[in-house]
Amino acid sequence: MRVALVQMNSKDEKAENLEKGEMLIAQAAAWGSDLVVLPELWTYLGPTKRHAEVAEPIPGETTEFLARLASRYGFWLVGGSILETVEGNERVHNTSVVLNPDGELVARYRKVHLFDVEVEGTTYQESATMAPGEEVVVASLAGVPVGLSLCYDLRFPELYRRLAGWGARLITVPAAFTMETGRDHWEILVRARAIENQVYVLAAAQCGSHPPGHACYGNSMIVDPWGTVVSRAGYREGVVVADIDLGHAERIRKTLPALAHRRGDLFTF
Secondary structure, three states: OEEEEEEEOOOOOHHHHHHHHHHHHHHHHHOOOOEEEOOOOOOOOOOHHHHHHHOEOOOOHHHHHHHHHHHHHOOEEEOOOEEEOOOOOOOEEEEEEEEOOOOOEEEEEEOOOOOEEEEOOEEEEHHHOEOOOOOOOEEEEOOEEEEEOOHHHHHOHHHHHHHHHOOOOEEEOOEOOEHHHHHHHHHHHHHHHHHHHOOEEEEOEEEEEEOOOEEEEOOOEEEOOOOOEEEEOOOOOEEEEEEOOHHHHHHHHHHOOOOOOOOOOOOOO
């Protein structure tokens, strides 16, 4: 299976982000990708005061846009995440969607862990405008179980163990990791989640500065179940591609059966 990660420097102009996203998705298609993953909040990365304004229902304009691209190129598409409006809820959801090669919306995941932290004097308060999701999601992509997660979720290993316990062989992590935390924690966390669950982790990231004076770390990466970084981006927009071998994951699980050795009588998924 050939997978591609799209790395973007999204800002606060939705139309420009859509245009750029379409160009990068076309680039991923040119590499013959079977699965393409976009970063978190790729249609809008800007001041939170506009979240309600730019949010949209799912299905909606952006998912229809992604559906056309998935069907045009004939690949599976994890549409990073977008801001989803839900009737009756004042706050929006940060939602990842999956579309099949026919352009059908087959799964959605609403981010369950919200980034409410202070880092080096900068405060982030996602819960001010976002509501947390309540479901863990494993989707079937061409018969391959794929776990869905988003950004800050990386810090909660119990989510990834649940995804692995439910059969995930790949886990996607669209992200907008901050520059401050990314340089110290991003690679460590991505590789750890791959190693401990013996899965491929596909982490598509935002890079560069965006309003209101924040910056994202970039370094999108494809990591195999041994923890090896198979492919990696730097700090610029672009696409990274790798061929992944699910048989490799099964061989690792057979020769180092850590998941089978887990004490289910003491710990639950």
